Amino acid sequence: MRYSALTLLLALSAATACVPLGTPITDPSAGRVGQASPVQAPRANVPLRFEDAVYDPDIQSVQCYVSTGQPTEIFAPPVVPLNQGNPIVLEFDLLGNQSRRLTARLVHCNADWTPSVLTDLQFLDEINEFNLTDYRTSTGTQVPYYHYRLRVPPVKLSGNFLLVVQGPDRQPLLSRRLLVYDNKMEVAAQLGLPPGGAARYTMQQVDFVIRYGAFPLVNPAVEAKVVLRQNFRWDNAKYGLRPTFVRDAEQQLDYQFFNFENAFPALNEFRPADIRSLRSGGLNVAGVNLQASPREIALLPEPTRAGRAYTQYEDADGQRVFESRDFLGAGATNADYVWTTFQLQAPAVAPGPVYVFGALSDWQLKEDFKLSYNAQQQLYTGRVLLKQGYYNYYFVVGRPGAAPDAAYFEGSYQPTENQYDVLVYYRPPGTRADLLIGYRPLVANGQEVQLRRGSLFR
Template identity: 65%
Template sequence: MHRLLLLLLLAAPACVPLGTPITDPNAARQPGQQRPPEYYADKALRYEDYVYDPDVRTVQCYVGTGVNTEVFQPPIVPISQQQPIVLEFDLLGSSSERMTAKLVHCDADWKPSVLTDMQFLNEINEFLITDYRTGVNVKVPYYHYRMQVPRVKLSGNYLLVVSGAGGVPVLSRRLLVYENSVEVAIRQGIPVAGQERYTLQQVDFSIGYGGFNIVNPSQEIKVMLRQNFRWDNAKTNLRPTFVRDAERRLDYQYFNFENAFAASSEFRYADLRSLRVAGAGVAQLDPAASPRAVVLSPEATRNGQSYSQFDDINGQRVIESREYGNGATNADYANVTFQLRAPSAAPGPVYVFGALSDWQLKDEFKLTYNEEQKQYTGTALLKQGYYNYYYVVGKPSGPPDDVYFEGSHQETENQYDLLVYYRPPGTRADLLIGYQMLAVNSRRP
């Protein structure tokens, strides 16, 4: 720890540009199709998971555990980094492009820290991605890129930025590296209310700092609580409800739902692993179309219905081809049409939402309401695989409403994790000093 503090004390400012939102088109396209010149024109960097180039697709960032479920592991590793963080993505088109990556160390609020590259890296902060292969026997040509993120020397938040020709960013991903300097205890609580206990899930936690020297822990420690590894609805600015100086412990147990989330329902699913035989949730296939076309079965709202239990993957996805195996280069892309029945239009725009949309309200996944058919429809270009998703309603501010169409049941299986940050006195960057996960209503052994 003393070595880490010395490195931080030597910090100096670094400049990285800030950015503004970029939107995606509503209709899927084939590579090379003409687009309006203003589309994706703003390439300024955003400090979040984002895609800046419409030809970059199917971005996956996970911990390479070596097992077939590794894609479900969020990009969070201990400071030992014995298992690397892996990034994979596709670039649509018939020609490859030189891609480079770099890391940006960020503070707890995801603004760039003032550390120099050599204070968190042992090498030059520019990494050429040399592992790329072309898609095989596909109607939508693409190149598949893969890289392992280099080891870092400090814990904290990192933004991995991949750039193409001219150093223009094409994608960015948030990564976390943590220490176990404090003891984190996290458990499921019970919302103190009436009806809410049937629709919300509350997470209580405590932080023990007995072996860690903190002068004013209630003010100096920052925490962030997430559901299913999402950033859009994370709980921030949580202050301890009890400060136990004698025990050197902070307790966080609220009574006004500050640490409670809508439990929602298990995620909807669509099996697109085969483009020859209709999988679960698929109504029609057109393998002769280019790109291939898939129409999903019409779905209905689940709000007001009783809870239905089935296994899901918490909004994630698995890229795979049933016909040819390796999904990285053998899976093809298809235009996938979603259909959602609704007796009337929702009070806001409706989107397909999940890891397939980077947990963002992207225009490509926006649905259009047909008053005569009483149905929402929309089409997006997706790679073969197994997908989880919700239908959500966008709001003017804050996270989208996933209860309007999905309902909410405290029996739902969800994952939660807690991030604990601390900035040592006299230093200029936040360290991630504790991390813990919690599976609520898990049905896995």
């Protein structure tokens, strides 16, 4: 991700204020999408999913990041070292004209995101229930909402954590995956060239090594569990990678494969849409309907990019920023919700359902982001309620039991800039949970890193 120009393009304030918990604040005259009832109807038991999930349609615009004090902090994934110099922050909106008493808790998970058997006191120094007292009401918006913010407390152990926000009925409203690492091993990574003909032009391969030094590994090839991610996604992460070489003398594990085990489709730079202003059309906006309530924005019909020449430009790697340029103030509370219509030109029906995909959909194939095809117009269209801001996204084709196919409409080009990270887990003998003892981020084809081939595998 290239932040130099994005810092100027997307800088926004994150001002919030605390409102003490008390009697819920209501405004009977305020309307909203679907008109919320002043009294919440009881919900059936909702099973907790150990993934980034939203369980209540009133929860929108969830962001989870590391607070660094910089304008680009919202791009920092929820990954922190164990000493946690900077906290993880969760922000989201609750649509409607009534606030709720919300709490949050942490669940320690194993490397495969199953819950561990640790008790709360084994990874926390405080009671595992955090009140969300930092919230503000929206200002000057057609769609009323309450904006919540939570600083996640520090933990005592490394590993995977699921942050769960729940309502007064103790049912989950949203969940987010967090990572806390404690680097006990040295992890080094570089971008390699995938073997095999045309794949070198469409794939990106990440070669890496793990140097475990004096760390007590008896069977390092088995005990070190490795996960490889692209753009901090979990839906296409690589699990179960075994080292190709074990160098006992150097106490080093090499991961340099030849059958694409550690390779990803490079895809393309993300498509942008700027809906921060309702008074003037932003990037990729075809028109605005100010008479509708909520107001409506139509994006330009977009062509397929597969088979076309690659064009490099700065993007946000699928992320988004919430902001309104029409009014002064914090985008967290003065950005309105608008119906946004996506349009994709397609001469024929795709070999599967088509979705808008990115951080705006939690990197999942959600029904709200599914597009319908008009054969006469040769156009896929779909309408989604989005908060004003700057968005990145792909058009993808859903595939049963597999990661979405983004290359069908976006193409795949090796020079594309992507972010990768390597996660190394280990369960010490006699313990009951996996710890995250190695973490290494890498930017492929970006200005932030200098990639020197051949420097790792000496």
